Amino acid sequence: MDSLQELYREVILDHTKRPRNYGEMPEATHEAEGHNPLCGDCVTIQLIVANGIVERATFRGSGCAISTASASILTDAVRGKPIDQVEALFQAFRKALTDDAAAVDHENLGELCALLGVREFPMRVKCATLAWHTLSAALTEQGVVVATEEAPHAKSD
Numbered sequence: 001m002d003s004l005q006e007l008y009r010e011v012i013l014d015h016t017k018r019p020r021n022y023g024e025m026p027e028a029t030h031e032a033e034g035h036n037p038l039c040g041d042c043v044t045i046q047l048i049v050a051n052g053i054v055e056r057a058t059f060r061g062s063g064c065a066i067s068t069a070s071a072s073i074l075t076d077a078v079r080g081k082p083i084d085q086v087e088a089l090f091q092a093f094r095k096a097l098t099d100d101a102a103a104v105d106h107e108n109l110g111e112l113c114a115l116l117g118v119r120e121f122p123m124r125v126k127c128a129t130l131a132w133h134t135l136s137a138a139l140t141e142q143g144v145v146v147a148t149e150e151a152p153h154a155k156s157d
């Protein structure tokens with residue numbers, strides 16, 4: 001294992017052991033819940049958005065180390081950012097995870113780079129992006145429930 005991988009492993013472990021911004025935020029203005037049935041991850045993201053800025057983000061839920069670390073890193077990464085920058089960060093992270101050929105902007109992605117090791121494992125990519133899909137849903141619609149997979153008994157309405 002090279003030193004960069006070692007560092008990334010430590011970042012993930014640190015966020016898993018000491019999740020940042022974990023808990024319920026009654027004063028939240030936006031909220032969504034996400035599920036990744038393939039792994040059993042559940043996450044609720046809550047935000048305080050004012051004047052187009054994400055002032056605070058919290059998460060709670062239960063899931064694997066990758067989904068927990070991803071949610072924890074997310075809540076730090078989006079804090080104080082305008083909504084369009086948050087969406088741009090999600091798109092950059094998703095592209096880095098799913099497109100092997102994409103150049104990775106380490107400066108922009110910051111600690112999110114620690115999660116890029118999962119890109120060789122498509123099942124784990126869903127763990128890493130769950131919190132981001134949930135965040136995106138919270139920003140666009142309130143109180144929605146998102147899933148990384150179509151529900152087996154999805155209603156047509």
Ligand code: ZN
Binds near residue numbers: 040063
């Ligand atoms: Zn997972």
